[in-house]
Amino acid sequence: MKQMRPLLVGIRRPRFQAMKPTTRLWMLFSMLVHVHAEMATELPAIDVKPKPADEVVQTTFKFRNKGTRPVKILDLESSCSCLSAELDKAVYQPGEEGTGKAEFKVSTFVGRHEKLITALTDDPEQKEWVITFILDIPAVVEIEPKTMQWWVGDEPVEKTTKVTMNADTPMTIKNITATRDNVEFSWKEITPGREYLVTVKPKSTKDVTLGALKIETDSTIPKYQRQLAFFSIYNKPTEATKDP
Amino acid sequence: MAILQALILLALAALAAFGTQVWHPRAPALYLKQLPLRDDEVSLAVIRDKFHDDVLWIDARSADQFALNHMPGALNLSEQQFDDQLVQHLDVLQTNTKPVVVYCSGQKCEASRKVMERLKEMGFVKNAFVFKGGWSVLEKAKSE
Numbered sequence: 500m501k502q503m504r505p506l507l508v509g510i511r512r513p514r515f516q517a518m519k520p521t522t523r524l525w526m527l528f529s530m531l532v533h534v535h536a537e538m539a540t541e542l543p544a545i546d547v548k549p550k551p552a553d554e555v556v557q558t559t560f561k562f563r564n565k566g567t568r569p570v571k572i573l574d575l576e577s578s579c580s581c582l583s584a585e586l587d588k589a590v591y592q593p594g595e596e597g598t599g600k601a602e603f604k605v606s607t608f609v610g611r612h613e614k615l616i617t618a619l620t621d622d623p624e625q626k627e628w629v630i631t632f633i634l635d636i637p638a639v640v641e642i643e644p645k646t647m648q649w650w651v652g653d654e655p656v657e658k659t660t661k662v663t664m665n666a667d668t669p670m671t672i673k674n675i676t677a678t679r680d681n682v683e684f685s686w687k688e689i690t691p692g693r694e695y696l697v698t699v700k701p702k703s704t705k706d707v708t709l710g711a712l713k714i715e716t717d718s719t720i721p722k723y724q725r726q727l728a729f730f731s732i733y734n735k736p737t738e739a740t741k742d743p
Numbered sequence: 744m745a746i747l748q749a750l751i752l753l754a755l756a757a758l759a760a761f762g763t764q765v766w767h768p769r770a771p772a773l774y775l776k777q778l779p780l781r782d783d784e785v786s787l788a789v790i791r792d793k794f795h796d797d798v799l800w801i802d803a804r805s806a807d808q809f810a811l812n813h814m815p816g817a818l819n820l821s822e823q824q825f826d827d828q829l830v831q832h833l834d835v836l837q838t839n840t841k842p843v844v845v846y847c848s849g850q851k852c853e854a855s856r857k858v859m860e861r862l863k864e865m866g867f868v869k870n871a872f873v874f875k876g877g878w879s880v881l882e883k884a885k886s887e
Contacts, residue, residue, distance in 0.1 A: 507755055576851040581807035581823040602806075606823035617851045646865040678833060709837040711830050729828040731866040 511724065537566040538591070538618065539626060544631040549605045551666065552720045557602045560630070564591040571621040576580045578615040581606065581634060586618070601632060607722065609638040617645045639723050640716065646729040647699050653732075655701040660728050661694040662686075667691060670723070674729045678708035682730060699730055708732040785844060785872040787884055799839050799865070801862075803847040804852040804878060808859060814846070822854050825861065838868050846874035846881060 505723040538561040549556040555596060562571050571590045584601040601616065611633065612722040618628040640662065644673050647658040669692020679685060686697040697712065781787060790798055800817035802809050806828075809819040809884070818832045847854035855873045862868045874881070 576849060578806060578851055578853045580803075580821060580848065580852070580854060604823055607826055608823055615851070648866040678830065679882075707837055709833045711833065713830075727830060729829070729865055729867075733866045734869065736869045739882075 502734070504697070506524075508594060537564065538570055538620065538628040539563060539565050540630055541671050544633045545601070546611075547601070547603050547632055547634045549634075549636050551605070551637050551723075553605050554722075555602060555604055557600065560587065560599045560601065561596060562599060562630075563596045564593055566625070567593050568622065569593065570625070572618050573621055574619045576617045576618075576619065581608065582614045582616065582634075583586045584616045584741075593701070599630070603632070603634060607634060608634065608636045609614075609641075611635050634736055635681050639718070639720070640664060640670070640726050640728060642714075647729070649704050650735040651703060651704055651707060651732055653704045655702040655704050656731065657698050658730075659696055659698045661689075662726070662728075664693050664717065665719075666723070670718050671719055673715040674712045677710060677717070681706075681732075682710065684712060701730075701732055704730070704732050705710060708733060744785075761831050761834075771807075774797070776815055780875055781873075783872055784855075784875045786875050787880070790844060797841055799841045800845045801843060801845040801858060802856075802881075803845050803858040803877075808848065808878075812882070818843075820858055820862075825858070830866075839868075841870075843868045843871035844874050845871065847877050849879040851879040852877055 501655055542560075542562055542667075545558060545560045547556055547558050560688055569590055569592050572586055575584055575586070579595045581604045584600060587598045603614075614632045614634060614738040616632070618630065620626060620628055639739055642662050644660055647660060649655065649658075662672065670690055672686055672695050675684060675686055675697065676730055681702050682699050683702065684699045685698060686695050688694070697714070699712070701708070709731050710729070712730070714728060717727065718724050749766040778860045780789070785793075790796060802817040802819050803821055804813075804819075805821055806819055806824065809817075809821075813819070818828075818835060820828045820832060836881045843859070845855040847858075849874075855877065859868075859871045859873050863871055
């Protein structure tokens with residue numbers, strides 16, 4: 500009972516002792532449960548919106564220890580090597596606000612991605628505090644489909660992929676080269692500076708062939724000057740190859 | 744009386760469970776140490792027993808991390824440099840006949856699964872798996 504004494508601070512003894520044993524137990528349990536950690540960011544997810552030319556984008560975010568005990572951050576783990584984060588200190592007192600910094604390497608990412616940073620804490624009730632980042636990267640050049648596929652032995656029919664330029668200013672395809680000799684290809688403009696149709700036809704589908712089309716554009720942003728579309732002629736998967 | 748009977752039954756059940764745990768040659772663990780592997784995941788034991796350690800490793804970590812250390816013969820194919828790195832590995836993937844095992848940095852990273860799924864969607868691999876635990880497990884195993 501001596502160990503429990505600190506928890507009883509603030510409770511009027513006579514009233515507490517007058518309670519039924521079950522009520523006393525429930526009250527003590529509630530108090531114990533109330534002592535908890537709750538690290539939380541201000542918003543459910545942190546939006547990161549790089550501009551088309553950005554290679555690296557940094558953001559700061561606020562969070563708070565909404566719990567009733569201090570929390571020590573033991574480690575930070577990222578779901579992607581493209582995202583790293585650091586917090587301004589290691590221990591956060593109850594009610595204390597903290598600031599975090601995150602850095603995202605944009606590279607060739609496009610579209611909307613959810614990436615997570617997991618903070619490992621010393622609190623047994625919140626061992627892991629997950630910080631969610633929503634990355635929204637504009638697709639300046641869209642290639643759909645990204646890969647044209649044939650199975651080995653298929654009829655070597657023509658397949659097409661559409662290249663769409665979404666930049667503020669129009670972009671054109673300057674040249675296309677293939678990494679394999681086994682395909683013939685051509686391209687045509689559908690909407691000047693905006694839409695192109697690339698046609699690919701294998702000379703043969705007898706052998707496995709994995710290759711790429713290197714599409715050169717006149718973009719002023721270096722990373723959009725070369726885009727890649729892929730093609731594959733591959734063995735059709737069988738059930739036997741699916742499980743280890 | 745009913746409570747007494749229930750207690751006796753409970754005690755007998757507990758005794759039987761205790762006996763099983765102590766004496767049974769294949770008694771299950773009292774608690775789960777590790778989550779079971781998913782269909783598309785492999786562990787070192789699976790790689791050793793099923794694939795005889797003959798796999799093509801793909802390292803889905805960043806180029807910096809890959810440069811520091813990686814599995815022997817591994818190809819570096821990260822999410823953020825996927826296209827550019829994939830072009831460099833087309834020859835290897837085209838002639839590869841081994842199971843492909845993709846790893847990233849650790850338990851919390853998702854890059855290995857994303858890279859594996861992307862390669863499968865593209866039709867560039869057919870027999871590909873995610874290595875559970877990632878580089879942290881591989882590094883530990885290498886040092887043991």
